[in-house]
Amino acid sequence: MRELVDRTYRDDSRRVLATLIRLLGDFDAAEEALHDAFVAAIERWPAEGVPANPRTWLVSAGRFKAIDQLRRRAAFDDRRAEIERQLSELSHQEPVITEDGDIVDDRLRLVFTCCHPALSPDAQVALTLHTIGGLTTEEIARAFLVPAPTLAQRIVRAKNKIRDARIPYEIPEHSDLPERLDAVLATLYLIFNEGYSATFGESVTRSDLCGEAIRLTRLLLGLLPEAEVMGLLAMMLLHDSRRAARSSSDGELLLLEEQDRSRWNQEQIREGIELTERALQSGPAGPYAIQAAIAAVHAEAKRAAETDWAQIVELYDALLRLGASPVVELNQAAAIAMRDGPERGLERIDRLLARGELASYHLAHSARADLFRRLGRTNDALAAYATALELTTQEPERRFIEKRMATLRGH
């Protein structure tokens, strides 16, 4: 029985919470009610049997517990009038919990509320992982390398803003949907990236962020099958498929061309490619679908030498047509170097650096250094690596550059 309740908690607690937030209109009260509902389940299911629909049972148990709470508070709180108003609202409102429609809607409401642009990106990430992902504040704090009290504070502040500024618990109207969906996708991508860019030599928790981002994006796709949601999920899966191959046995960063491709996760690649194709077929390609397509081209190459660089350069063109970005231009320059030779790539990077935007971006300098290296211009390569080394803050990157410099000096 205890196991069954635990499993119900794992599978259903977030859905129940999403509905309770709508019914109670308050994140904290809903969390408390959720907790009380599960306590009631542990007490009553063994004697009364497991209800036919545990989720609906939990929602109504939570709602009754919340009404109890309010009654008790009304007895000796000086804000009695306000509490009584809430009480009568709550007692008269029918708890609408039809199985599919409303519950799906409640979870979407929760996603859009947690990723509301009136909250700071940091707060969106924390609230999303906590409320939708069910992670504890300690877990999130560890994953983002911030002290737990800071993280807890961030969540409290976000919940207060939702309440005090009255951020509505609703799915945006059709006209606002694309813009608001962008904010949701950006938050999920931020969670993924945080895990992906810091997987090396860090605690396992950080790489778990990738898994959590994938799980949340999959959930969103189930609720809202839009092309860009497919594209984002595809991109995450295709990047994550390389995780085992991204570092050597001694924990060093390995470039795409150095990775043992037999260690790529074929299951994730298959799903990623399928989703990319579906995303590209369902209308004009958005930025996530195009980035997924680029990752898919890499995934399809059995060996690095077989990579279809011409197609990748074209995909970057498509991406740049959607919005100018110096970082995307840098990536395209690297692809051009592979297609047309290092000189052509260097010309592009030098032109980019001359514009100034990327002057302090370490990857621009290490990309430049790599092209010098391939041209046999050792001194230029060493100088560019030295600049990159000064600018980088990540330990694995630093070790990678130092290794490259040592190899060059050895020549």
Next chain:
Amino acid sequence: MKYLCLIYAEEAAFGKMSQDDASKMMGEYMAFTKDIQASGKYVGGNPLQPTSTATTVRVRNGKVSTTDGPFAETKEQLGGYYLIDAKDLNDALQVAGRIPGAKVGSIEVRPIREM
């Protein structure tokens, strides 16, 4: 629920505006005000005189101190406000986005604390 929409803009730029641009802006504000009045969301609103007319009052240890200013230390200054009655924050942000000043400056949207 009520929200105060504070309109911030570069005061200096406003002073340098041509007669034509200034009357165009005025026209836009009048149209906008009429529009939210018709929608029932308008509670109040006014443009303010420039910060050079501002005075700050503080009471410390029972003594009133009055100082000139504050003068523009930040890039944008408070130039006017609307008090609106909106359904929720999304509704309020929607209204704020239509305030003509949003195109040149910025609008700070603050929920009113009901006492």
